[in-house]
Amino acid sequence: MLQLTGLTAGYDGGTVLHGLDLAVPAGSVHAVVGHNGAGKSTLVHTVAGLLRPGAGSVRVGGTEVAGRAAHHVARAGVGLVPQGRRVFAGLTVEEHLRLAHRPPPAGRAGRPWTPGRVLELLPRLAERRTNRGADLSGGEQQMLALARALLGTPRVLLLDEPTEGLAPVLVRQIHELIGTLADDGIAVLLVSPSPALAASCAADVTVLTSGRVTARLDGDAVRADPSGLHDALALAPARAPSGAR
Numbered sequence: 001m002l003q004l005t006g007l008t009a010g011y012d013g014g015t016v017l018h019g020l021d022l023a024v025p026a027g028s029v030h031a032v033v034g035h036n037g038a039g040k041s042t043l044v045h046t047v048a049g050l051l052r053p054g055a056g057s058v059r060v061g062g063t064e065v066a067g068r069a070a071h072h073v074a075r076a077g078v079g080l081v082p083q084g085r086r087v088f089a090g091l092t093v094e095e096h097l098r099l100a101h102r103p104p105p106a107g108r109a110g111r112p113w114t115p116g117r118v119l120e121l122l123p124r125l126a127e128r129r130t131n132r133g134a135d136l137s138g139g140e141q142q143m144l145a146l147a148r149a150l151l152g153t154p155r156v157l158l159l160d161e162p163t164e165g166l167a168p169v170l171v172r173q174i175h176e177l178i179g180t181l182a183d184d185g186i187a188v189l190l191v192s193p194s195p196a197l198a199a200s201c202a203a204d205v206t207v208l209t210s211g212r213v214t215a216r217l218d219g220d221a222v223r224a225d226p227s228g229l230h231d232a233l234a235l236a237p238a239r240a241p242s243g244a245r
């Protein structure tokens with residue numbers, strides 16, 4: 001469902017992603033794990049159309065979207081849950097959901113996501129539906145960011161550090177939710193510095209080091225023995241050299 005080939009991207013200072021190849025089939029979770037500065041957010045932003053790639057291909061269900069604007073990529077079926085959640089402080093949960101709801105294009109397979117359906121999936125948000133973004137806990141804000149992305153009925157969901165700063169009980173809930181969404185047919189690409197998140201729910205795990213793939217592991221193998229993933233991360237430099245190259 002999501003196919004990246006030779007993806008290269010960066011900023012004015014230079015190249016951050018160096019020819020990345022990666023695939024996420026429908027109904028599966030692919031985790032990209034890497035230290036701070038490895039290029040994880042750059043990867044997510046490039047796929048989402050927020051950053052123009054220097055070279056390479058981004059295919060969503062076979063359609064090329066590399067270099068297209070973010071609204072076009074969203075229309076092609078890519079949903080983004082950004083790092084830091086970015087909910088609106090002054091809008092209520094209901095208002096967020098109303099604003100985010102976009103009926104899927106004609107012919108899109110699967111059951112469309114509506115505000116009612118996301119509130120069934122996320123009952124805590126239903127209880128907080130009249131609360132403003134500023135009054136939600138970090139976990140509730142994360143759920144709201146996820147709800148907002150689902151309301152475009154995505155075929156591909158990009159999750160940028162979805163458990164950052166959350167208590168262990170919420171981290172477990174997010175792991176379960178990610179599994180539920182993949183079971184529903186969504187291709188999930190999640191990026192995180194946490195090997196635990198990758199090991200919890202991913203079918204495939206890629207280690208990103210200074211914008212290059214340095215290991216590809218099978219999720220079941222990581223669950224059986226996480227030492228391979230820990231070794232791959234230990235071999236990666238803890239920090240990318242300062243600035244983009």
Ligand SMILES: Nc1ncnc2c1ncn2[C@@H]1O[C@H](COP(=O)(O)OP(=O)(O)OP(=O)(O)O)[C@@H](O)[C@H]1O
Binds near residue numbers: 011037039
């Ligand atoms: N807007 C920007 N302009 C210039 N350089 C940037 C910009 N955003 C990120 N970078 C640089 O690109 C590199 C990769 O950053 P990126 O945020 O993609 O890493 P990351 O793996 O997501 O890190 P973290 O886990 O800390 O969020 C870093 O060297 C960073 O300084």
